Amino acid sequence: MDIAETTIQETLLHAAMLAWMNDLAPQGILVTDTELRVRAWNKWLEINTHQNASQVLGRHLSEIFPNFDLRSLKQYYENALQGQASVLSHKFHTHFFPIPLQGQGCFMHQSAYIASLVMGEQVIGTITLIEDVTERVAREAELQKKAEDVTRLLASEQAARFLLDEANAQLEERVRQRTHELTESNAALEFFSYSISHDLRAPIRNILGFAQILEEDYGATLDKGARDSIGVIANSARSMEGLIQALLDYSRLSRVELALEPVSITEVLGAAKDQLTVQMREAHAVIEEVGELSRVIAHKQTLIQIFSNLLSNAVKFVDQNRAPRIRISSESRDGRIRVWIEDNGIGIRRQDEQRIFEMFERLHGPESYSGMGIGLTLVRKGLERMGGCCGVISQVGVGSRFWIELPAA
Amino acid sequence: MSIASENVSEERQSSGNEICTLLIAEDNLGDFVLLTRTLAKMNVHCTIVRAQNGREALEYLERCGDPPLNDRPTHFILDLKMPILGGFEVLEWVRENSNYKNLPVIVLSSSAIESDVLKAEKLGVDAYLVKPAGLEELAELVRKILAIWKLPHKSQAN
Numbered sequence: 051m052d053i054a055e056t057t058i059q060e061t062l063l064h065a066a067m068l069a070w071m072n073d074l075a076p077q078g079i080l081v082t083d084t085e086l087r088v089r090a091w092n093k094w095l096e097i098n099t100h101q102n103a104s105q106v107l108g109r110h111l112s113e114i115f116p117n118f119d120l121r122s123l124k125q126y127y128e129n130a131l132q133g134q135a136s137v138l139s140h141k142f143h144t145h146f147f148p149i150p151l152q153g154q155g156c157f158m159h160q161s162a163y164i165a166s167l168v169m170g171e172q173v174i175g176t177i178t179l180i181e182d183v184t185e186r187v188a189r190e191a192e193l194q195k196k197a198e199d200v201t202r203l204l205a206s207e208q209a210a211r212f213l214l215d216e217a218n219a220q221l222e223e224r225v226r227q228r229t230h231e232l233t234e235s236n237a238a239l240e241f242f243s244y245s246i247s248h249d250l251r252a253p254i255r256n257i258l259g260f261a262q263i264l265e266e267d268y269g270a271t272l273d274k275g276a277r278d279s280i281g282v283i284a285n286s287a288r289s290m291e292g293l294i295q296a297l298l299d300y301s302r303l304s305r306v307e308l309a310l311e312p313v314s315i316t317e318v319l320g321a322a323k324d325q326l327t328v329q330m331r332e333a334h335a336v337i338e339e340v341g342e343l344s345r346v347i348a349h350k351q352t353l354i355q356i357f358s359n360l361l362s363n364a365v366k367f368v369d370q371n372r373a374p375r376i377r378i379s380s381e382s383r384d385g386r387i388r389v390w391i392e393d394n395g396i397g398i399r400r401q402d403e404q405r406i407f408e409m410f411e412r413l414h415g416p417e418s419y420s421g422m423g424i425g426l427t428l429v430r431k432g433l434e435r436m437g438g439c440c441g442v443i444s445q446v447g448v449g450s451r452f453w454i455e456l457p458a459a
Numbered sequence: 460m461s462i463a464s465e466n467v468s469e470e471r472q473s474s475g476n477e478i479c480t481l482l483i484a485e486d487n488l489g490d491f492v493l494l495t496r497t498l499a500k501m502n503v504h505c506t507i508v509r510a511q512n513g514r515e516a517l518e519y520l521e522r523c524g525d526p527p528l529n530d531r532p533t534h535f536i537l538d539l540k541m542p543i544l545g546g547f548e549v550l551e552w553v554r555e556n557s558n559y560k561n562l563p564v565i566v567l568s569s570s571a572i573e574s575d576v577l578k579a580e581k582l583g584v585d586a587y588l589v590k591p592a593g594l595e596e597l598a599e600l601v602r603k604i605l606a607i608w609k610l611p612h613k614s615q616a617n
Contacts (some may be wrong), residue, residue: 058485062515117497130588165511240572244572248540248568248569248570251569251590251592252487252489252490252569253488253489254495254592255489255590255591255592256490256493258592258593259492259493259592259593259594259597260489262497262593262594263594265492269520287592288592288593291592298570306573327599328595328596328599330594332595350574
């Protein structure tokens with residue numbers, strides 16, 4: 051290829067490039083002379099500004115750009131004439147050339163590039179490239195919004211977590227407070243029971259003891275009326291003592307944590323019999339243990355108390371001219387042990403069989419104090435606290451068969 | 460026997476050449492009389508010294524501590540709830556005192572609250588017994604005490 055050919059081709063390419071820039075470029079291209087008079091105005095500008103090249107060519111930029119001076123556009127062009135290019139970001143010059151967007155009620159976002167056109171050493175004019183960045187801005191705005199949403203979401207999640215933490219803390223505080231109150235009221239109850247057991251029982255011990263001393267030491271010299279009166283004092287003191295003991299046992303059973311462990315029925319029975327030595331000797335009671343008594347899961351002291359109450363009833367509620375005979379046996383039932391306490395006592399009417407375990411809890415009149423109520427209520431309460439149960443099968447005049455059931459050890 | 464009056468804090472019951480001196484710290488006069496009467500009825504022979512509260516008990520123990528006096532207690536029955544100074548304070552003092560750290564002590568209290576029993580056992584007692592109501596029950600209590608302590612006594616006729 052010779053030089054002429056190369057030159058022709060270059061010239062053609064230049065021409066094509068100019069044509070492309072004029073007709074097809076997706077940007078606005080504006081050229082001025084050094085006077086800032088419009089010398090080129092491409093198709094993009096014609097289409098978007100609705101001003102034909104013929105309308106604007108030769109006119110000064112200030113006639114075409116609204117507020118040319120105010121918006122300091124003049125400054126940029128003067129800089130360009132000095133050879134200094136400027137980029138006008140859409141961020142600061144949202145609408146370089148105010149072009150309303152059809153049907154969207156807003157203007158085209160643009161960025162602009164203003165530079166000088168130089169021939170040799172000499173500035174002969176300016177060139178301005180205007181780009182439509184509406185979509186990019188929209189995309190950015192969307193991203194921005196998303197980022198904000200995420201931030202907001204994070205913030206609200208943080209707020210939620212904060213509120214949750216706060217609520218948790220409040221809850222914990224309330225639980226702490228409630229526990230404290232309960233502990234306090236428990237301690238108060240314990241103190242109350244303690245005081246009752248000490249201060250209320252001392253005078254009763256003395257009333258009973260001294261009534262008995264009167265009877266022992268002076269009974270022979272007193273007439274029957276006096277002796278009977280002493281007997282009433284002694285009996286009242288005894289039932290009062292029994293009542294206080296039962297109340298204490300009941301309140302204790304209701305609030306104390308019972309630690310469960312394997313317990314030998316034989317051992318517990320022995321301890322219960324120890325507690326009733328006097329009563330049993332006086333009544334000439336006989337207790338018979340049948341076969342090997344199983345081991346159960348229970349709280350030892352509570353179980354001793356339960357046996358003591360059941361045995362005491364068996365000894366107490368017998369026909370006067372009969373000696374109490376009590377038979378203890380145990381049997382296995384589905385992983386539980388049932389212990390039978392059978393007596394030859396006065397028995398319980400069928401309709402009272404369930405009621406006798408409940409009397410204490412709904413006792414109102416003083417008449418309810420007497421009898422088996424308290425002891426059996428304690429039995430049931432104690433078994434309930436240990437995951438057990440109890441019952442009775444009875445025949446009036448023949449005897450009662452009480453049973454208690456607890457998990458096998 | 461006689462009943463100690465409220466302003467006489469120590470009462471001695473002497474029945475000859477007994478070798479044991481039982482200190483009873485008990486604020487309730489009735490309880491004290493009932494117990495000592497039962498001891499006497501069951502022919503327990505010992506000098507009985509009564510302290511009406513914990514402080515009297517400590518004062519007495521201190522007085523016959525070092526050098527030991529004849530009526531230095533050989534056994535000590537201690538109530539827990541007493542005015543001025545309670546039973547536990549006395550028991551603590553006794554266990555820390557070189558003269559008495561091995562003194563046999565039985566706690567005799569109105570109730571057997573578990574925490575009290577544990578505390579007493581921890582400090583070291585021969586038994587924790589609950590004051591019963593009724594003379595028969597008291598006799599039973601004394602039998603228990605006699606089973607634990609070999610106090611000089613004559614068995615009852617029956």
